[in-house]
Amino acid sequence: MTDRDIPQNDTMNRRAPNGDEIARLLRAAGPRPGVPAERTDRVRHAVHAHWRRAARGRKLARWFAWTAAPLAAAAAWVLLVGPDLSRWNPVAPSLTAPGATLERTEGSVSWGDREPPVIGGGLRAGTILETGTDGRVAVRLRAGASVRVDIGTSLRLVSAETLLLNRGGVYVDTEGPSEAGASVTIRTPLGLVRDVGTQFQVRATAGAVLVSVREGIARFERNGSAHEAPSGIQISVQQDGSVTRQPVPSSGPEWDWVLSVAPDFELEGSLLGEYLDWVGRETGLRVEYGAPSISSDAMIVVLHGSIEGLRPDETLGAVLSTCSLSHRIRDDSLIVERVVPEAAP
């Protein structure tokens, strides 16, 4: 609308105010109400954190596009029990670079004839590790997968993608950035277990292999045949080749040991949503928000502090309380709620 749209002979309500009238109007109106400093600071902090992350994300996206390294996520736990694999001819290690990095150890662990590596140190192809009755280990394969080794396990790192499981239990989670096409193969006495974008567990018992899938699909291959286990299913492969299936929950005692050797999560500077995603992934629980505003907060609230050394499930109370949130578990869901109900308008 322009001045020409306003008839010049109209009264003030149709004529744009002149300079004096503007002055009168503005004096009469008074200054606009400001926003309380506390609210301004809160919003500024949250929005700034979001903006910084968005800026980092754009830089990271450019880096990934340049290197052609797409993000991928999967996790698998393979339980393998069977005959002694020492008579097998493992794949000759051909890597000079470390095939994995040690992330965490607990209890007694032996490393064959090699010096025990330090946390953060590299593990070369050919590394053998054996865990005692109280020993557990977490390693990160070069391709990105997280591998956790249960007590009483004998395992050989064949390459950055292949493990040889003699006895005991191994959990594999191929979450996070990984090289294109990378997958993890677990060699067992009874056959191969491959991940197809999953969280799964493989355990070797006497004369049987149990493959329990928490998320995605794991494939068991033997003598030219393959058996796929989708999420929520455990397949049991017997010595005679017979295969049975049964449901397995995604959380609970079956997976509890995995939490005790979970690599630490870098809480400082992470988003609430990232932290909850990590807890959900580690515990197998589906994160649900008690209110949409909590979901919004999860994308913008930045956390501070450390949860080093704590199991993922042990961190919930402490972390959520700092955000005036609480949690409860119902079936396979982790429900996040506000401690104080939102004020009614």
Added chain:
Amino acid sequence: MLEVVQPDRVLVKRLLRGEERAFDDFFAGYFPRLYRFALTRLSYDHDGAEEIVQATLCKAITVLKTFRGEASLFTWLCTLCRREISGHLKRVSREQVPSEPMEDSPDIQAALESLATSLERGPEADLLRKELARLVQVTLDFLPVGYGDALEWKYALELPVKEIAERLKLSPKAAESLLMRAREAFRKEFASVIEGRLQLRTLKT
């Protein structure tokens, strides 16, 4: 041929580049105005306005690349804010009718007649005066960044031009020039407000 880049688009580019100063300018220039915009439409629920504006600004940052400058940045933010408000009200299933500011009402003409009359007579219709004051303040918020502040400092707070210039980090002469442009912008914008066309004008650059 030179391309004249609008100030809003310059600010957006700087934000996308990650310039810290750009964020300061963005937040200082838009947060208070957006807050008042939301507050009015949420029946002056301050908690709700804070939540909505925070979500709006974060959403804006997420989709900042889509800002093309066809509308002003503030208009664009208000559009996002309206969606957040709408979603918020649906989620909380409020029984109360969401407040409809006068400038959004199609029946503004009758009210404007009363406003004009009360202005001519002086301060007797208190409610109408308050609404007029609010319309003035809404108009200030919809002016380009800096204009509303300059006019407010000059006329509502009666600050000298020298101090206004210092606040705007301008020379006194540049501040006078800005005040002149701000008055002109206010004049046109307020005319639109009282004619009930604020929504249509928000599409202009």
